[in-house]
Structures are given as structure tokens and as C-alpha cells.
Amino acid sequence: MNKNIRWKVITIVAVLVIFAGVGVYPILASMYHWPMPGWLQQKQLKLGLDLKGGVHLVLRVQRDDAIRLETETEAERLRDTLRTRNIPFTSINSPSISQIRVEGIPPAQDAAFRDASVDLATNFDRSPGTNGSYTFNMKPNVQNTLRTEAVTQALQTIERRVNELGVAEPQIAEQGADGDEILVQLPGVTDVQHAKEIIRSTGLLELKIVEGGPASTKEELGQNGVPPEGMEVIPGSADTTGGGTVYYMVRRAAAVSGRDITNARPSVDQNNLPAVSFTLSSEGARKFGTVTETNIGRRLAIILDGRVMSAPTIQSRITDNGQITGVSRDEVSDLSLILKSGALPVNLSYLEERTIGPSLGADSIRSGIEASVVGLLLIIMFMLIYYRLSGVNAIIALIFNLIILLGLMAYIGAVMTLPGIAGFVLTMGIGVDSNVLIFERIKEELEAQHGVRASINAGFSRVFLTLLDTHISALIAALFLIQFGTGPIRGFAYTLIIGLASNLFTSTFVSKTLFELELSRHSQRQQAATLSI
């Protein structure tokens, strides 16, 4: 064995050991309970949902909600400002989600109004109308920012909630051409309804001062059922009173909201009934302290997702602690989870929902592997019969290829899915093809009486360019698929790209070294007779 070949063999063995260690060993280790270091376990090739079982959800973020909310908040703030500055107006409303319309500003107060709405005008375009009316339109760039932020916030909130659920290796990602879809994959989870409810609950907690009620009908509150400006009527939870729904009239502006919550946990109230205790941030505690101090003796409504959960009377100044009562025992842990993870800024709707039972996934993977093994064995048999000893060479190259592919996929953290198996099959096909191309070429050269060594060299060097072309054009296709394809198609493309790279290495470098190794064992004379192809 000359030095050149020795180095090539060492390189190949090193590559093989590394990839087999990363890709193949963990699979065998988990099957036969062999010892495995933690970092290797992390790198283990992961199975996709279609093989492992679990829940796959696609949600659409209702981004317009964010704009509506911003408009409503700004309208409320303007109302407050006008009141404190004693500027009269007839109405403030929002005709569309991004518009605020103010009417009835007396001409004498015009300058004062303009001054009062300076803050509003930073995010809204102000245009005056007739009879002291003004229209504020939200600026397009502000709308865009709000839309993007809504998706990011929803994504983060869902992420926190899923983590609290304790799902192993969840995948939560933005997707869709418009960037308003969120993909949630929860491997191993089978209770879809529970997962869906937790993910989708708005979880908006608001604490508001009660101005009227409880009353059994909406109409009893306010004048002719219409609450005065700055007030709203909110239904209470039916199950707390035992009777029918009661209504409360509360101040529209919340004293404290869920955003001020830093922690929430299950607890019990003074009657030993289930409750959720929450802690406020220092900023929230300061606000809460002021509000409770000035409203001692009045009732405070604890509102969750638009329903009054309870309305206790404020006994003294409260700063950083509160409790939500009137919660059923089952809801307690979910509610504290949702409160802790923060409110969803916007509503979500489900576009797609897929549950793959673990048995179904196991069936798929079993038959997928079975079929691949049968296919591989058929190919191996054919190569041995047709190419005899050189066939062994091709088979070694093919198996190396699979090992490198598995190792690389595990290393980059790729997920194995059914389309991924398709990528595997294609890689195997291209691998066999590369060897067939080379072998057929060597045969041709041998028939032209070029001698064994020269034929092998010519076979590899001529075919190398062909292989480069076929591999690069496949690579181009795969790159476009990654750019534009959706999840499963992308998995296919990643497998293909890795397969192409490892195949180029095995079919040219590994296969050729094996030939050279074989040649180096014979003298020049014997070779022509011994090349078995």
C-alpha cells in the first residue's frame, strides 16, 4: 500500500467513524439502551410528526385586531384628555378599525383641541372636516408595524404557553406568504382539544372599577340601556352567582391589565375554594396602589376575556397582589399558566389541524423502513450479480453514503419526515446511478484495450464532470424548493441537498480509493485479468 492510498483510506475511515458516531450510533443506542452522552442525545435524528405522532396546528393571527385595539385605546385616551382639559365635544367614535372620528368641537376651542391631540397625531394623520369634526387615520407604516408586532407577540406568547405545557421539542414558527400564520407542532401530544384551548385563549385580564350593578339585565344600567361615555357593561360569570347572568357597569379604562402581571399560581380563597393568585410588576403595583387607595369601599371587577369573574369590594390599598376567585378546580392550573404567559394581543383562528396517533406514525415508519430495506437489498443483489466484485465496491460506497447522510442530518438537526424518506430514496438512486455511470465507462475503456489502471482513471475522471453537472442541476432545483416550498417539501429538499453532497464524495473519492486499494494489491501484469466488473 503506498502512502497516497494510506492517507485516503485514513480520511475515509475518519469521516465514516465521525458520521456513524453522530448519525447511526444514537439510533442503535436508543434501540438497545446503550450508554450515550447527553450532547449526543441532543443531536439525535428527530422524527417528524407524521412518523412520531403528535399535533400539528396552523393558526392565523387576526392582525387587524391589533389595529382595532390601538385605535380604541387612542380614542379612549383622547376622550380622557379632552375631559381633563374641559374641551367640549359631541362624540368620539371609530368608523373603521384604523379611524377615529371626533365631532362637535366648538370653533373657539379649535386651537385647544389641536393642542390636545398632538400626541394622537404622531401615529395618526389628522384631517379637519365640517362643523368642528376631525378624522384621524392611522398612518400606514404604523399599521404595518402593529401587524408585524401582533404576529411576533402572538408567537412569543404561544411559545411561552407551550413551554409551560411541558411538551418536548415543540416547533413554533411563523409561516405563510403573508407572514400571518403560525405553525405549532407538538410531538407526542394527543389531547388536541386541551392544547388548542390553551394556545388560543386570549387570557386578557383586566381590573376595572365598578360604577354600577350588579344588575340582572343590561337595560337597568346606564340610561335606557346605553352606558354613559367612558363606561361599558360587562356580563359576569353565570356560574359564580348560581342564577342567571348578571351585568356590571365598569369604567372603560382598565386600572391594571394582564400586561402588568409577573406571576400567577393556583391557590385557594378564604373559603378554601380554588383561586388563582397573581403578582403585579412594580409599575403595575404602583398604578394598582393609586387606584385602590382612591376607591376604597367601591367594588373592583376582575375581568377575564370580557367576563367579570368576581367583583370584590376594595377594603384597603392593594399594591402587588391579587386573587381571581370563582374559578373551577379544573381551570385553575390552565388559567394560571395562561396568565403567566401573558395575554394574546389578538385573536387567532385555526386553519389546519392534524393529529397523528402514535400508532399511525409507527405504522408509517415501520412500512417506510421495511420498503426501503427491501429496495436496498434488491439493488445490492442486482449490483453483485451484474458487477460482481466491483459491485461490492458500489455497495460499500452506497452504505457510506447513507451513513454520512444520517450523520449530517442528525448534526444539523434536520427532522425526518415521509417526504424526507423520499429524499433518501432519491439519494440512493442517484448514488447507484453515479456508480453505474462510472462502471459502464470503465467497461467501455477496458473494451477499447486501455489497460486496467488507465481505464479506471479515465472512467472516474471523465464521469466526474457528468456527475458534477447532474448534481449541480439537482442542487439548483432543491435550493428553489427550500426558498418557496412549504414544510414537508422543504424537508425533502434538505435531505436531497445533503444527499447530493455526500454522494459526490462517496461515488468519486471513496469508490475510487477502493479501486486503487484493490489495484495496489496486484502487480501490473495480473491486473487486466483480476478486475471484476
Next chain:
Amino acid sequence: MHIFTNPNYNFLRWRWHAVVLSWVLIIAGLVTIYTKGMAKGIEFAGGTTVIMQFDTTPSVEAVRDALNKNYPGGGQDAIVQSYGDPSLRQVMVRVPQVGAEQGASLSASAQNVEDALRKANLGNFKVVGTEIVGPSVGEELTQKGIWAFVLSLIGILGYIAFRYEFSFAVGAVVATLHDVLVTFAFLAFFRYDLTLNVIAALLTVTGYSTNDTIVIFDRVRENMRKMRRESLSEIINIAINQTLGRTVITAGTALLSAIALFLFGGEVLHGFAFTMIVGIITGTYSSVFVAAAIVTFWRRTKPSKLSTATTAPVAAPAAASSRKSKSQRKARAS
């Protein structure tokens, strides 16, 4: 061992027959798709699929009866099939999307299917899988898929044009389009659902097809340098014959694994494997009869850039180019 000893078949003699055969298949496929519609998988059509495992498998008719009686709106649009290996006792029910289902109501249809079957007392069963896809998903998926495919074709066109010459690139791309159309035709004939797995198989097949075409083209290019006297048709024919052994072996081994997938791959991979089998056959056929033939049609009179190394094939003969663009338009229109 050899499959062929010094083959010398005149493949290009058959190119007109091939054109007729291809068009007959493609048009028959398009007519089938137009009249009967392409069966779309749930990813593209939207709807709800529920897979249930029974203690004792009920007949498909019994399940259908249960849906007719108990499913809101009746079960006439439902598809009922046994799913997977019979020993697993699994039944799949698929119901179409009703109106614009949104939000929480998205899963109502799955619950309705389960309730309908429970009411009918078909024996004990558990739901092992559900799949619910809203109406807007399929459209986006289709659009994205088409874009990815078209752009990857353009990419391959560019690369082959850069490495070989433009007529070769056109040949390779038309051959790929041809394969996709023929495969679609067969999917329509045999009523296979168009699913994401089928699309993945289709992509695999286009990969094979391009691979096959490039191998032949590569030999054509090599021959062009060596053979100065022969006509382009002869050179191409020789190249096809020289690579014939390889073409048959590669297609054969690929077919072996595809058939293995078809027979043993389980329910989910059935459509995938079928697409592979059709695609491998048409892919091999197209690299010989479509890709190579297109090159001869495209530049029947033009001297080869590679053999003369002087004139680039800027303009193609009018007749050939109009035929070419027609076939491309057709392909795109489908």
C-alpha cells in the same frame, strides 16, 4: 456482464412516433382532468379526515349508512375507505369542507363524524388520527408549489444553457415538463389523490429525469468534440446507444426501490410510490425520445456550437421554434 453488446438502435427514427404517443397521453390526461377533475388530497382541497381503529372492522357500507343517518347534512359527499393493512382494522372517513369553517368550529366536523359512528353502534373504536385543513390553505400551497417548480425549471434551464448550449437546456426542460404532465395524466387515470407526498414524488421524478437527460447530453457533447463528420442526429443516436446500458440499469434499480415502496410502503406511501413508478418510466423515455429529439428539432439546420465553436445558436428555425413554444404554452396552460 452486459445488457447490450454494442447496441446500435436508431432511436431518433422513432421520434415522431414518440411525439404522437406523448401528446396522446398528455391530451388524454388533460381531458380526464378536465371532465372528471383531479382528485385532490385534503391538503389541497380542504376538509376533514378521521382515521379510526375498530375492535372489529365494520363494512364500508355500514360506515356510510351511519354517516347518512347521523352526520349533519348526510354522508353522500363523504369518502369511506379501509385504511392501511387489514389487520390494523382501520377505517378512514373524509368529509369535505362545509362553508367557511373558522376558529374553534374547525374541528366540529371531525367530532360530528365520530359522533355519527358512535351513534350507529358499529362497535368500539378509537380515533387514531385526524386531519383538518381549512379552505384557504390549499390555494396558497398550490400557488407556492407552482412557483417553486417553475423557478427551479428556469434555474436548471439557465445552468444547462451555461454548461452546454441553449437547445440542450430547452430539451431538458421540455422533457421535465413532459414527465410532469404524463405523470399527472396517470394520476388522473388511476384516480390517485394529489397530496403533498405525491408532489414530493413528482419532484423526485423530475430530479431523475433531469439527471438522465444530462447524462445523455454529456455524452453528446463529448462525441461532438470527437466526431467531426457525423450529423447531429447521428451523434445523438450514438450517444444514446453508448449510455443505453447505464440508462436501463439506473432506471431498473430505481424502479426496484419504487416497486418495493409500492408493495411494502404502507398506505401513506402508496400514491408516492405509484407516482415514482410512472415517473421513472416516463423520465427514462423522455430523456431519450423527448430531450434528445427536441435538440434535433430545435437546431435541424444550425451547425453545432460545440463542434464548430464559432456560431452560437441564436435563432432557431422558425418551424421548430413555433412548435416548441406551442408545446410550452400547452404545458403551462395545464
